[in-house]
Amino acid sequence: MRLGGVVIAVWAALSGAAFAEESATAIGDPERGAKMFKRCQSCHQVGLGGKHKVGPHLNGIFFRPAAAFDDYKYSKGMYAAREAGLVWDVDGLGNFLEAPKATVPGTKMSFRGMKKEQDRNDLLAYLRTFSDNPQDIPEAAPTARKVEVELAPEILAIVGDPDYGEYLSTECTTCHQTDGAYDGIPSIVQWPTEDFVIAMHAYKIKQREHPVMQMMAGRLSDEEIAALAAYFGNLE
Amino acid sequence: MKLNRRGFIGAGAAVAASLSAPMVMGAGKPRVVVIGGGAGGATAARYIAKGSKGAIDVTLVEPSRTYYTCFFSNLYIAGFRELSSIAHSYGTLASKYGVNVVHDWAVGIDRDAKTVSLAGGAKLSYDRLVLSPGIDFVDGAVPGWDVTSQNKMPHAYKAGSQSELLKAQIEAMPQGGTFAMVAPPNPYRCPPGPYERVSMVAHVLKEKNPTAKIIIADPKPKFSKMALFQEGWGNHYDGMIDWVGSDFGGDNVEVNPDEMTVSIDGEVTKVDVCNVIPAMKAGKICEMAGITEGNWAPVSGHTMQSRIDENIHVLGDATNQGDMPKSGFSANSQAKVAAMAIRGALTGSKVFPAKFSNTCWSLIDTEDGVKVGATYEATDEKIAKVDGFISKTGEGAELRKATYEESVGWYAGITSDMFG
């Protein structure tokens, strides 16, 4: 059980129309949760104008069924979870954040899980503040994060050649699975081009620390990175 | 017959389009035979079939219906993995990619007629032949041992029943008993493999048989990731492991499988388990095809073509290619370069400059993983190292755990890259 019995009961009662009345603080500390969200924001946005990035935006997540957006391509695992009736209530979210892979087998969310219950509760309290009436979503987009690497517009503008990307990708698929499954090495399929390009450059200039990826990205040209982004970005 | 039109036109823009493509026109579909369904062969079969979308006829010859990966077989010995989790079948290669999988041994190659004979009597013709048969042992490498002794003194350097046998022997050791390993000389399959093996054996003994001892007789003065292993052995298995390198007589070894004794530099020790990993050479079929020089098959890094016969590509452990270690990762990487070159030659699809990489993870104890890796390019002379890295001594537990988890991800990645 993830929350105290009382709170669970409150939430159960709230799953109807009345839930919007309940304040986030019943779950945890949203201010501390805002800090916990740092662990999500490389992939997710919340807040006004939040867009789908590597993961879907998380505005209005509470009480929505899993895999609900039509304009975001989820993994087969996530669609199966929706079929099976998974709804993002406090329990559903809590389980998923604690152990993503165990809760939704085959998910492409490359996140190990948040082990501490208090951390999860605070994070959910924070997310809850973006799930009330849309007009309550705070004006200043709180996740407008600093861009990881400032790239020249010419680099971001390169249109990659997916055929070349396909050949280059064969070097990646010894580790990254083409179906996006996450078994310890992150999924890199169907990312927005810009996120992919920025992540690769962050390894290339050794701003992101990881010896394997620094080495792999280190010998890729700007065109090659764009080609890989184009190929993996559209991989079914 | 269907030629890959799009690829053929694209060849004009390619870096090194082959001129031999028209040769096969009108002669029916070009045929590729792949011998050996391991890290190199399965990957090559899959990539040629997948990339050519039916334009090339691909036959894979492999005697076993189940391939047990050597990678992670040490983790099986330690109890971190089930045997079934390192077993793979060829069903998807056949059903999804249209590879003809023939479960038989290749017993002869006629390079002039371009045919392969199988033990079952069949003969297969090829336009290109891919050989990825892995390794065999050099006869007489360890005095007293030959392959008929492998049930008494297992090598467990081809996975499956040998791994099961070694695991059972370790678990049956008497309290305070001795495990000996005879390590191989360079070059051999998986440079850190014997030392990961020792770590995993020590892991089992620490739990079940803490007074047991491990001796390694090594014909080398040093070994892969030595500082990392020795640090780890000190941290986790203090005093249990005695490594005798060539400077201390580790290269002067004789075994007696009937008596279960090992003699190191003249000193005879009675042991309970003896894991003999002899010197290696290319899988025998390479020698039979006449494409070896010394123990290995020399190849060009640009295409993985044999330096002796351009219709044959050799992959993985069997090759002499330059700087890459003999690993599953390397074989998989080389297979993709060969697949591209073969498709280019037979259907005129685009060819890009060869690129290779390798990373080898090793587990020292529970969640204590380390890795070493490098990238490579093809020069006219060899496959040459470009850049590399290695885990550091003194790394924190968190990083070591992340490294281990990555290796689990890699295992899932490479096996789906091999078998689909």
Ligand SMILES: Cc1cc2nc3c(=O)[nH]c(=O)nc-3n(C[C@H](O)[C@H](O)[C@H](O)COP(=O)(O)OP(=O)(O)OC[C@H]3O[C@@H](n4cnc5c(N)ncnc54)[C@H](O)[C@@H]3O)c2cc1C
């Ligand atoms: C204990 C151990 C641990 C290892 N750990 C790692 C690791 O962590 N990472 C890593 O990258 N590598 C690792 N390796 C190395 C890896 O297993 C090999 O480098 C890799 O399997 C080589 O691929 P290959 O295609 O050359 O040969 P193999 O994978 O051995 O495949 C050869 C295949 O050819 C078949 N064959 C042979 N002769 C014939 C014939 N005449 N006709 C038909 N078929 C034939 C065999 O049945 C076999 O299936 C490890 C090896 C060992 C022993």
